Amino acid sequence: MDEALRELEAQKKRAALRALAHVESGMTVGLGSGSTARYAIREMGRRVKEGELTHLSAVASSEASAALARDLGIPLVELSASGVDVVIDGADELTESLDAIKGLGGALTREKIIAARAKTFILIGDERKLVGELGERSPVPVEVIRFGWRATLADLGELGCEVIPRQDDRGDFFVSDNGHLVLDCHFGRRLRAHELAAEVRAIPGVIEHGLFLGMATHAYVAAPEGVLEFARRA
């Protein structure tokens, strides 16, 4: 691993550690997906193992995160009607006002289902993820029902983006943990995110999209000079 990459990984880890300060014994914690979230899960596992955190339970947003949590001895539960105390998750793009694009890992629907029921929703990432306006770099991932996907793709394209069905490593359709397809919507410009979110949501065949607007309460963004903190204004 080269020096820049090693430094980046060290940064992600620092952001994850800052987020973990919100996790206390007895809490139910939502586990995110993706590389930065994995640092948080590993550290949580260490604290559980060493008895620093007790009576913790966790809800996993992906099969991969569930497997990691099981390996580490973190007790998993189903999401209940009372939701979770805190979620720690990564972001693909993030603004200082805490709007985000998520889902490049393909777990957006479960991530949003959990995050919408969290008292505290913390996003973590490195400074490459920080943007002035959403859409500067990332496509907006949209999870869709396979039935009629060509028609759904056409309707998404009408919103002014190039729509690319996500593929797996073998060139087949990527299939989410829920059994659905993901269409990546490349706008290549700054988004009017709230308006777009409603338009996407209204298309029959769409299950969920990767715009997480007004949901996060905190963000920790790792930069060379240290971890930048953002919190939602009350």
Place this chain on the structure above:
Amino acid sequence: MDEALRELEAQKKRAALRALAHVESGMTVGLGSGSTARYAIREMGRRVKEGELTHLSAVASSEASAALARDLGIPLVELSASGVDVVIDGADELTESLDAIKGLGGALTREKIIAARAKTFILIGDERKLVGELGERSPVPVEVIRFGWRATLADLGELGCEVIPRQDDRGDFFVSDNGHLVLDCHFGRRLRAHELAAEVRAIPGVIEHGLFLGMATHAYVAAPEGVLEFARRA
């Protein structure tokens, strides 16, 4: 079968026949689900077999309708980006302004995916389905992701309804053709349907709901005195 029931079935068949006047050779037709839609599919199959309709292709909204179409020799295709020419489908509740509640058969998501891409969308039913305002009798069915369903149920309940997970004949969860659960939302009162539709759609975990607003172009409603016709005002 008693006389009243026989008369009801004859009425449904008359409504289905009226809808079929919109189907011409060479068209792509969306096949609905449910008992009234089955009359339309059977008559379509007869016309295909006897050569009255040629070069017809059909998109089925449920596995059950697909099986019936195959039995009858109606060629099935996938929904393409260009949509379908005409859909003939049943409704659980229907207003004279052509808003409807659908989905008591559990095929609401595929039905809506097809109907949203139809040039002509015809609802058929008998007069028991006709209401002044949606919500007078039927619950609003909502298809949801199984993951986190208790939290989704709780959020739906916040909208002011009693939410009952749909069960199959054996008392297990009903599972849709898409692999999801259906939660029946009983409001027991007239609905502000457009507002409600947007609120339901915004809940993470919701895939689709059974409110079909501003979608149908025609309705044929069978009554003892004959088939009532309704058409969307241009």
